[in-house]
Amino acid sequence: MLDVRGIKKVYESKDRTVEAVRDLTFTLQAGELACLVGPSGCGKTTLLKIMSGLLEPTSGEVLLEGKRVEGPPPGMAVVFQEYGRSLFPWMTVRENVELPLKQKKLAAARRTELVEESLAAVGLAEAHAAYPWQLSGGMQQRVAIARAVAYEPHVLLMDEPFAAVDAQTRADLEDLIRDLWHKFQVTTLFVTHDIDEAVYLGQRVLILSNSPTVIRDDLAVDLPDQRDQLTTRSSPRFAELRARVYEQIHRAKTPAAEPVGAGATALPTSADHGSTEF
Amino acid sequence: MTGVLRRLGLALGLPIVLLAAWWFASANSTDFFFPPLSEILQSLVEEWFGPRLAADVVPSVLRLAAGYALAVVVSISLGVLIGTSRTVRGLLEPVLEFFRAIPPPVLVPIFMLLFGIGDGMKVVVIAFGCMWPILLNTVEGVRAVDTVLSDTARTYGITGAARLRTLVLPAASPQIFAGLRQGLSVAIILMVISELFAASNGLGFAVVQAQRSFAIAETWAGMLMLGLLGFLLALLFRVVENRQLRWYHGLRRAQRSS
Amino acid sequence: MSGPPAVVSPAGSPPVSDTSAALPRAPRRRSVPQVVLGLLGLLALVALVEILPRIGVLPHEYFPTSSEIGSALVELVGQSTFWTAVLDTLQGWALGLAIAAVAGVVLGILIGSSRITRELTASTIEFLRPIPSVALIPIAVLLFGTEIESKLLLVVYASFWQVLIQVLYGVQDIDPVAQDTARAYGLGRWARVRYLTWPTALPYVMTGLRLAAAVALILAVTSELVIGNPGLGKLLGTAQSSGAIAPTYAIVVVTGILGVLVNLVFRAIERRALSWHPSQRGELPA
Known part of the structure; x- marks a missing residue:
């Protein structure tokens, strides 16, 4: 349905080079509701702009229903x-x-x-x-x-849509997204920095590393399909999943504590070093 | 009811006091330069709203309308073109700033050389003089179209003419209107100035004729007429602007109160 | 009082911010700096004005080439009459602007700081403001002839409104909480003006001054041209009526350069005076 293959994005300006996204590959199945979660400033927005055809990747490609995305595709809403x-x-x-x-x-x-x-x-x-x-x-x-x-749309991309609303409204809107997804069966990719939100909403959670971004983990959320703010969020399984995502993100933020599996990045400005570990 | 009365009183109070003061202070005036207001008003009604309305006021207003309309069309089209491209903007901005900085009335002598002294010259002078604020504000407004809004339009496939109509022009319209307003006052000034140099009719021409022949009451009345015209045009402008920018004023209020 | 666009400066500040691009832009090609582009644009203008009259696209008898305008300019600069004219123009401009600024600020603060005076004067201001300053030309001539007063009358009238309107906006912009705080701490009327009204209104005053400076220059030159007060405008009129085409253009160029300089200087002052002020840190619409 939606294939992201080897996306890399390097921003260049006069005095510095920033590798925002290193190498991202994943696939969304038709009708899926997936969440993309990662620490702040990890290139989520960059990735989303590339997927929606608003930004050219430095290398790699995005395929929507087998067709390469060059400019905003007609079957996509953001x-x-x-x-x-x-x-x-x-x-x-x-x-x-x-x-x-x-x-x-x-x-x-x-x-x-x-x-x-x-x-x-x-x-x-x-x-x-x-x-x-x-x-x-x-x-x-x-x-x-x-x-x-x-x-x-065939695919709906959402870029931290609830980051700027208050908590109560946010909970309502999350339920709205689940409802709409059930009703219209649109393939949805929901980008967020909120771990609870990702686990609560998604069938699947993709966890991103710090910038330069790679996928750290791809987690299936095996919570029941009917979710509600009270029971789902207080279930033990929710807590487990949440802890797992949290751990990954936390490790992504403190690379020193981690068995480094990646080569040092070519990035002079970024203190964080990414990892290719999955 | 009392609220309306109060507002009416506040709005009319000072003007009435000022007019009354002028009326009584000048009532028995024998000063050659300051005739009684009654004489001025009489001249205003008899001359300016009499034969001179068709002979002088209407031709002036028509030239003003033609010049202003020409400037609006040309500047907004050019402004959109220039504002859309970073390179073109970079190339032309200093040139445009220079043209804007030239006091428009100094162009009258030059345009007289080029276009003679007919209506055409006056229309061109008005158009050329008042186009710069409109043009530069359009450029600025087009440049500053919100990036998120622009991305939104792109993802929904809104491009080309639709993008211009539904995104670029409305987004730039607050800026464009600010330019149009400045342009209008420049246009009125140029309407008068262009008639001072070479004309056989028009408000500016007639007022100066009156002054040169020392018809003092008529001169004062002509100035009042010019003031009235300026006021009415500003009022008309405000009505149009409030209609077109209702969303903008609402948006600003909403942002300020939040 | 009309809506916010009235406060928008000629160059204008965008009504909606575009600060989302925190990331550096993707370089598609090495972009040429704006300054270089601007210079190229100016050079192109000069080249066009040189070539078009030469090859006959523009009638040469009315359109001197750049080089002709340039040499006329050089000649002008060598004449003392030119410099006297420049000084005359600048004198009228500066004096008129100063009077308008003081009057505008004082009246603006007096009228603006109380609701009653604001409401009482609103209709009168709305009527007087759009009266074109050139309407005053006949009476200025009758009363003062070509003395500097007639020039000042026009300059002051036109630029006064620019300052006044901005100050009125500024004074109304005072934060009500700050106002209450000042009252609660027993600040007197004068202290409130000094520590609250003035700092709040300052950015508006500066904008008003910049607008007024541009308008004042236009009216100074206009008055010289039309009424015949000594100055660049009169010089221009004389050049034109004696058929000296290239000098006529050269003087127009000079007025343009003066206008640009006035703009640049006042923009710089505005920025410098306000670098500490919150309004310069950008008012972001939520």
């Missing part, structure tokens, strides 16, 4: 962290959701149907005529999610 900046402030909620559908040249009736369905699905059936900035942060992010869902 939800960004900065909801306040990803909605068009001069358009109403309805217009925001409808715009990509117009661009897809869908008939008006079909557009209306999709807009209403997706706004209802995110619990904003009443907010069609409002402007995004009249809504709370959580509601704005719901609009962005509705826009992505209405687009009927």
Whole structure:
């Protein structure tokens, strides 16, 4: 479905070179809900931009349904962290959701149907005529999610979408993501730095190392399919999985404590040395 | 109700006091340069809202409208082109800054050389003079389109003309309007100036005629007329701007209160 | 009082920030520094003005070439009348700007610090501000002829509003919490102006000054050109009416250079005076 093969990204500026992503390879199966978790500043956003065709990798390639991604592919929707900046402030909620559908040249009736369905699905059936900035942060992010869902993407990428909302809203939005995923069966990659969130949401958690980034672990989450904030999060299995992810991330952050399996990086600026250990 | 009355009182209070003061202070004025306000108002009504309205005011306003419209179209199109490319922007910005820094009225003598003294010259002077603030603000607005918004548009395949219409122009519109507002005041100034040099009609021409023939009340009345025109155009501008930028003002309020 | 765009400077600060790019940009090609590009652009302009009249694309009798403008400029610079004119223009500009600045700041703080005075004057200001300054030309001529006062009248009128409006915005920008704090600690009226109003309004004052400086120069030259006060504008008028085409262009270039210099200087002052101020650290929309 979505293949990421040997992605490497090196940023070069006049006086320094930063290897943001070293070598990333993984595959998403159709209909999967996977979470990508890693320490802050580990190149998650870079990776996501490469996957969505917004950024060229230095080497490697991304394949969506067997086709190489060069520029944003039509079957993909992205939800960004900065909801306040990803909605068009001069358009109403309805217009925001409808715009990509117009661009897809869908008939008006079909557009209306999709807009209403997706706004209802995110619990904003009443907010069609409002402007995004009249809504709370959580509601704005719901609009962005509705826009992505209405687009009927084959793959949905989410870049730390809840990092800027408060805890209660965040829990609601997490459940919303699970619901939407059940309902629309979209292949979803959810990027986060929050370990609990990753374990709670995903069928699978991909753990990234510190920059320059590689995959440290690929963990199947064997929690029951119906999850809820209270029972799932207090289950022993959740705690185990969470501990395992935490341990990996913690080790990623303190490379000294680890049996180094990687060659020293060519990076003069980064104190952290990555590891190729899986 | 009392709220409305209070607002009305506050809005009209000072102007009424000032006008009354002018009225009474000048009522028995024998000073040649400061005729009684009653005479000025009489001249305003009889002359400026009389025969001169069609003969002088309308031609001025038409030239102003033509020049301003030309400047708006040219500057916004050029501004989008220049603002989109980093290289073009780098090449042209100092040149544009230089043209903007030239006091527009000094171009009148040059444009008289090039375009003669007809309506065409005046329209070109107005357009050329007021295009720089519009152009530079458009460039700046287009340049500063939010990166996340721009990425969002790209991921949804919004490119080309749709991108211009739904993303670039609206995003730059607060800046563009700031430029349009500056451009409008420059345009009014140039409307008057271009008529001072070579004209057979127009507000600027008529006011200076009045002054040269020492028709003092008419001169004052002509100045009031110019003031009135400036005020009305600013009001019209504000109405349009408030409509177009309602989202922006709302957004700003929301950001400030959060 | 109209919305925020009125405070946007001519160069303008972007209404929405774009600070997301914390990462260095991916280098697709070695990018040429903006300064070099800018110089190239200016050189291209000079080259075009040299070539186009020569090959007849622009009528040479009205469009002197760069080299002709250049030599006219050199000749001008050698004449004392030119420098007298420059000084005359700058004198009117500086004096007018100073008067407008003081009047704008004082009145702005007086009007702005109380709600009643703000509301009382709002309609009057909104009416007077858009009155084009050139409307005053006839009366300036009648009253003062070509004396410096007529120039000052125009310069002061035009630039006064730029300062006043900005100061009014600035004074309203005072943090209510800081206001209450100051009251709670028993700061008197004067102390509040000194320690609260003034520092808050300062960035706005600086913006107002920069805008006013540009407007003042325009009006100084305009007044000289139209009314005939001594200065660059008058020099230009004389050159044009005597058919000295190249000197006419040369003087236009000089006014442009003056305008650029005024802009640069006031932008630098604005930046320097405010480097400590929170407004310069960027007001990020949440």
